[in-house]
Amino acid sequence: MLRDHSKDDNVVSVLVEGKDSDYFRPRMGAIFADLRLPLAYRNVRGKNNLKKLVRAVLGNVALERCKFAAFFDRDYEHDLAEILIPQAFVTDGYSIENYYTGVDSVRQSVRSLLFSDAAHSDDDDKVVEEVCALYVSMQNAFHEEVRLFNEWAWVQRHMPRDGALELDRFDTFKFIEFDRLGLTLKSTYSLDDLNGLAPDRRAVDLGEIATARIWFSSRDAAISFRGKQEIEFTYEFLREMIDRAALGLLPFERKAKCSKRLSYVEIVSELSAYACTPVNLISFLEVRKSFWSSSS
Known part of the structure; x- marks a missing residue:
């Protein structure tokens, strides 16, 4: 950032945790x-790295006029006080991935992937809505099966223990x-199985799970559950619909070919056009735009 700023003090550094650009x-x-503000996107490879970088920038006199915006995942809100600053946007839900998994985003994805956004007949519209209804039903069922994992992970974040923790060890x-x-x-796992994913840490008990359950009870699972699992489910659902459409199986009434690429590795890029854009993100960007334009 110091190098970018020294070359052009109008450059805006856009700092993200991972592949969110x-x-x-x-x-x-x-x-x-x-x-006329060049945007320089920087993947800093992790939330802790992003927090450290933001603190370093804010504490460096040489960068006091530096233009930057940081984009944080909310996660389970265990570090919210650290990241609520004017220069940062914090996702409404767990992570960027949760913006891809709402039914409206899936509706747009299905229309594009399987109908090429063409003018639909009433029958096609009916199929799209049947797919969306099926998605909502299956997503609700998925949340029941992945709930224990999220409660366990919440405890790990809010009631920290010594020892290594890698949530990606939960293979959905x-x-x-x-x-x-x-x-x-x-689901085919138990609390003991989850504790086995972090063998160096004190085991999570049922009382702690009950505390986590209370926290989640006032929140929408589609937003508050870990984004990686949410988008994995959405991807698997879309892949199944694509396969069924190719064969003309229900809920499809005729064969339909997927017209675009869909891969799990690049799903954030490939489905970006259909992801939700929350009003508070637009407001954040408008405020930063006004501030930067007046200080240029």
């Missing part, structure tokens, strides 16, 4: 199109069976 780039580009579709014929989901 493909979500923010088109949204920022649209809002900042009329300003090894711990949850997806019956593609019957379109049902069933």
Whole structure:
């Protein structure tokens, strides 16, 4: 950032935790199109690195005029006080991925992937709505099966223990069976299995799980549950719909070919156009735009 700022003090450093630039780039580009401010996107590889970098920038006199915006995942809100600063946007839900998993985003994805956004007949519209209804039903079922994992992970964040923790060790579709014929989901893991994912840490007990359950009881699972699992489910659902459409199986009434690429590795990029853009993100960008334009 110091190098970028020394070359051009108008450059805006856009700081993200991971591979989130493909979500923010088109949204920022649209809002900042009329300003001659170059946007430099920087993946700092992790939330802790981003927090450290922001603190370093704010504490460096040489960078006091530096233009930057930081984008944080809310996660389970265990560090919210550290990241609520004017220069930062914090996601409404767990992470960027949660913006991709709402039914409206899935509706737009289905229309584009399987109908190429063409003018639909009433029958096609009916199919899209049937797919969306199925998605909502299956997503609710998925949340019941992944709930214990989220409660366990919440405890790990809010009641910290010594020892290593890697939430990615929870392999969603090894711990949850997806019956593609019957379109049902069933968890195959227990609290003991979850504690086994972090063997160096004190085991989470049922009392702590009950505390986590109270916290989640006032929140929408689609927003507050860990984004990685949420988008994995959305991807698997879309892949199943694509496969069914190719064969003309229910809920599709005729064969339909997927017209675009869909891969899990690049899903944040490939489905960016259909992801939710919350009003508070637009407001944040507009405020930063006004501030930067007046200070240029």
